[in-house]
Amino acid sequence: xxxxxxxxxxxxxxxxxxxxxxxxxxxxxxxxxxxxxxxxxxxxxxxxxxxxxxxxxxxxxxxxxxxxxxxxxxxxxxxxxxxxxxxxxxxxxxxxxxxxxxxxxxxxxxxxxxxxxxxxxxxxxxxxxxxxxxxxxxxxxxxxxxxxxxxxxxxxxxxxxxxxxxxxxxxxxxxxxxxxxxxxxxxxxxxxxxxxxxxxxxxxxxxxxxxxxxxxxxxxxxxxxxxxxxxxxxxxxxxxxxxxxxxxxxxxxxxxxxxxxxxxxxxxxxxxxxxxxxxxxxxxxxxxxxxxxxxxxxxxxxxxxxxxxxxxxxxxxxxxxxxxxxxxxxxxxxxxxxxxxxxxxxxxxxxxxxxxxxxxxxxxxxxxxxxxxxxxxxxxxxxxxxxxxxxxxxxxxxxxxxxxxxxxxxxxxxxxxxxxxxxxxxxxxxxxxxxxxxxxxxxxxxxxxxxxxxxxxxxxxxxxxxxxxxxxxxxxxxxxxxxxxxxxxxxxxxxxxxxxxxxxxxxxxxxxxxxxxxxxxxxxxxxxxxxxxxxxxxxxxxxxxxxxxxxxxxxxxxxxxxxxxxxxxxxxxxxxxxxxxxxxxxxxxxxxxxxxxxxxxxxxxxxxxxxxxxxxxxxxxxxxxxxxxxxxxxxxxxxxxxx
Numbered sequence: 001x002x003x004x005x006x007x008x009x010x011x012x013x014x015x016x017x018x019x020x021x022x023x024x025x026x027x028x029x030x031x032x033x034x035x036x037x038x039x040x041x042x043x044x045x046x047x048x049x050x051x052x053x054x055x056x057x058x059x060x061x062x063x064x065x066x067x068x069x070x071x072x073x074x075x076x077x078x079x080x081x082x083x084x085x086x087x088x089x090x091x092x093x094x095x096x097x098x099x100x101x102x103x104x105x106x107x108x109x110x111x112x113x114x115x116x117x118x119x120x121x122x123x124x125x126x127x128x129x130x131x132x133x134x135x136x137x138x139x140x141x142x143x144x145x146x147x148x149x150x151x152x153x154x155x156x157x158x159x160x161x162x163x164x165x166x167x168x169x170x171x172x173x174x175x176x177x178x179x180x181x182x183x184x185x186x187x188x189x190x191x192x193x194x195x196x197x198x199x200x201x202x203x204x205x206x207x208x209x210x211x212x213x214x215x216x217x218x219x220x221x222x223x224x225x226x227x228x229x230x231x232x233x234x235x236x237x238x239x240x241x242x243x244x245x246x247x248x249x250x251x252x253x254x255x256x257x258x259x260x261x262x263x264x265x266x267x268x269x270x271x272x273x274x275x276x277x278x279x280x281x282x283x284x285x286x287x288x289x290x291x292x293x294x295x296x297x298x299x300x301x302x303x304x305x306x307x308x309x310x311x312x313x314x315x316x317x318x319x320x321x322x323x324x325x326x327x328x329x330x331x332x333x334x335x336x337x338x339x340x341x342x343x344x345x346x347x348x349x350x351x352x353x354x355x356x357x358x359x360x361x362x363x364x365x366x367x368x369x370x371x372x373x374x375x376x377x378x379x380x381x382x383x384x385x386x387x388x389x390x391x392x393x394x395x396x397x398x399x400x401x402x403x404x405x406x407x408x409x410x411x412x413x414x415x416x417x418x419x420x421x422x423x424x425x426x427x428x429x430x431x432x433x434x435x436x437x438x439x440x441x442x443x444x445x446x447x448x449x450x451x452x453x454x455x456x457x458x459x460x461x462x463x464x465x466x467x468x469x470x471x472x473x474x475x476x477x478x479x480x481x482x483x484x485x486x487x488x489x490x491x492x493x494x495x496x497x498x499x500x501x502x503x504x505x506x507x508x509x510x511x512x513x514x515x516x517x518x519x520x521x522x523x524x525x526x527x528x529x530x531x532x533x534x535x536x537x538x539x540x541x542x543x544x545x546x547x548x549x550x551x552x553x554x555x556x557x558x559x560x561x562x563x564x565x566x567x568x569x570x571x572x573x574x575x576x577x578x579x580x581x582x583x584x585x586x587x588x589x590x591x592x593x594x595x596x597x598x599x600x601x602x603x604x605x606x607x608x609x610x611x612x613x614x615x616x617x618x619x620x621x622x623x624x625x626x627x628x629x630x631x632x633x634x635x636x637x638x639x640x641x642x643x
Contacts, residue, residue, distance in 0.1 A: 073157055074186040080104045080166040082141045090169060090177050096199045096332065098122070105163035106179035106191040107147035111331050113200065113284065118474045125286060125331055127235040149204065149329070151189070152227040152309075155218060162189060187211050198341050200332025204228070206312070209322040219314030222272070224296050228327055229309030230279065230286060232301070238282040243468050247299040247308055248349050249277040255348050261303045268300040277308055278330075280349045283470045285334050287346060291326035335470045352464040363461040367469055374471070380491055381477025384466065384566055388573040391462075392581070395455055399581065408443045466566040467492065477565070487518075491566035495519045517561055519568035524557030526575040533582040 080103075082088075088103040100110040111125045129145045143164035150163040167179035175195040182188050190207040206228060210216045218225035234245065245260045251274045258269060260279075271277075277297040278287030288297075294313035301307055312325040330342040339346040352363040366387065373383035392399075415437060423430035438445055466472060469492075477488040488495045498516040506513065531549055560568055 074155075074183045076158070076161055076183060077165050077181070079164045080141075080143045082139070082143070085142055088142065088166070090172060092175055092177060092193060092195050092202075094175060094195050097195060097202070099193070099195075099202065101177060101179075101193065102142055102147065103166050103169065103179065104142040105147065105150050105165065106167040106181070107163060108149045109147055111148070113332055115333065115474070117471075118476060121474070123236060123284065125234055125236055125284065127233045146232045148230040149191075149193075150229055150231070151191075151206065152229055153218070154220075154223050154225065154227075167191070183211075185211060187216070196328075199338050200330055201342050202329040202331065204327040204329055205324060206327070207322050207324045208317060210317040210319055213319055215316055215318045217314070217316045219312075221314065224311030224313055225315055227298065227309045227311045228288065229298075229307045230288065231307035231309075232305045234279050234281060234284070234286050236281045236284040238284065238473075243280075243282045243352075243464075245279065245281045246354075247277065247306075248280055249297045249299075250275040250345055250348065255351075257351070257354050258299060260306055263299065263301050263303060263306050265300065265302060268298055270296060270298045272296050275345065276343070277310060278346070278349050279308060280334065280351075282468050283334050283473050285330060285332065285339065285346070285349050287330040287342070287349070289328040289330075289343060289346075291328060333470050333473075352461070352468055359457060359461055359464075362457065363465040366461055367465050367471070370465070370469075371471065379477065380472055380475040380566070381488070381569060384491070384569050385573050387462075388570050389577065391458060392574060392577045395458070396581075398454060399578075403582075405444060408441070409445065412437070412441060412443055462570055463567055466570060467564045472564070472566050475566075477569070488565050491569070492564050494562055495565040495568070512562060517565075517568075519565055519572055520557045520560045520563070523560065523568055523572040523575060524553040526572055526579065527553035527556065530575055530579050530582070533579055 080088075082104075085102070089109065090101045090103070092099045092101070096114050098110075098112040098114065099108060100112075101107065102109040108126060112122045113125060115121045115123065126148055129140055147163075150160065152160045153162070162181055165181055167181045169177065170180045170190075171178040171192075176193070178190060178192040180188055180190045188207075188209040188211060190205075190209070192205040192207070194203040194205075195201075196203050206226070208218070208225075247258045247260060247263075247269070248255055249271055250256075251271055256271070263269075272295075273293070274295065274297040276287055276289035277299065278285055288308075288310045290310045290312075292312070296311040296313070297309070298311065299306065299308040310327060315323050317323045328343070330339070330346060332338050332342075334350055336347045336350060339349065350364075351360055353360040369390065370380070370383050370387050373386045374380055377383065377386070416434060419430060419433050419437065423433060437443075472491045474489075475491045476486065477491055478486050487497055494515060494517045496515040497518040500514055500516055503513040504511055528550070531553070560571065
């Protein structure tokens, strides 16, 4: 049974819509936001290693290498012992990449991605190897460290042992290097790396030259010859942002997406004839594409230690002949133009929503509009404000309809109160009479909530787009400047007006308030002001409703406190525009229906069927009378009826 304090029907509907939106945001943050990963900070990670030119004729005898495994096929040279890691490094560099290779395994030791959006900066994508926790322990050997672009042969005698051997440098230029490993009397393995003219692309080639007197077959049936892999991880410092890292591979024109959190060590995800495979983080992509047919892709491991790669198919190489396999590596920003320049299907890795195609396309449309505004005014803060204004204008008809509906409900409140008094002991009859009153007066009780629900897809699309777009990474929006201090240096991060060191490690809150973020606070104040100016659907909200309305802005500001400044800027701007609209753009005059609409009673289906049957019989009888031959029969029939 409803009482007067609790039954403000449309106000309750409004609150339900607000609570539903809040719950959706909470669920989204809980299940779709990445979990903090354990951060491993190796020593010296901030200072890049200096490279030293390497001579191709360096002697292996001077390196103190062991002779393990040198007396069995394929007669691998000794395992490389690390004396001076810098002496084994070779550097390739252009305006987009600075790649540091090690001769041990001819692998990629460091990959510095140069970013040009907002000043010069670099991001290192290869995880640094961890040093032993015990200071007395010997340093980790290069041969025992896992680096990207290593080889894994399926021939058990070779396996991954080539990654532990020191290659010779047979050719080197500022943008090209060729490494070679001789297996005496067996083969020569070459790896060539070339910086392409395309931004952030490294062309890679692996060659196997047979030095045996007989043909050599590597691989069996559908078992590949070898793998070129990226391992053990991609360290891009954006794992805590809006999109979880995921492995993407493309086959037959479709992408398959697997989050790294779902990888398992004993479960290898392998695909034949795939076009390419990639690792996608929030702002960066590392992708491998084979330049040959019959390739196989693979992803395996755990969330923090995994490998993915491309395999060369089974091949046979005759004596003194060479089998060559080419690969293309992209390591750079998740930005459409760069990805499309690498190869045409790579931009499909950009996906804001993995399971909802409509929302993903909608978010990309909003991003295209945002970039269009940026081309006119090269400031993404101004572009976000312009996009917010455009969204508000597009939603204006729905907003006006919502305001009119709430005003009608407010005008109808006295009659609803009278019905509650009259039928206070009969809730079913009260509900029936209330709905009849709404129909008679042309009022939709959900009219004030429906526009809010329709705006939710816009909010979520903007939420993911503004937080996960590479274009906003590092984008400043200078509102305040005091000397070297700038407020809102990065729209992809919280605005961080002031640092509050005394608020670190607060129980139950952690580092939530270690910075004073001004935008979410202003957003909460603007929401309170908006509530004061927005017409309510009831004459006077009760204490419970008033408390809920006062708590909601605080709760929403708390949820958004650590979100990106770009997203909070959008919400704040949208709320302020709503206040302006309510103040200076009212919904206009609103009238209720003065004449009650007749309520048509629904007939029972049996009565309706009988009425239709009688109507059809009457029509058939009238039609038969109009036929000329039947007129006499009708008169004789009438005479017989009289008798």
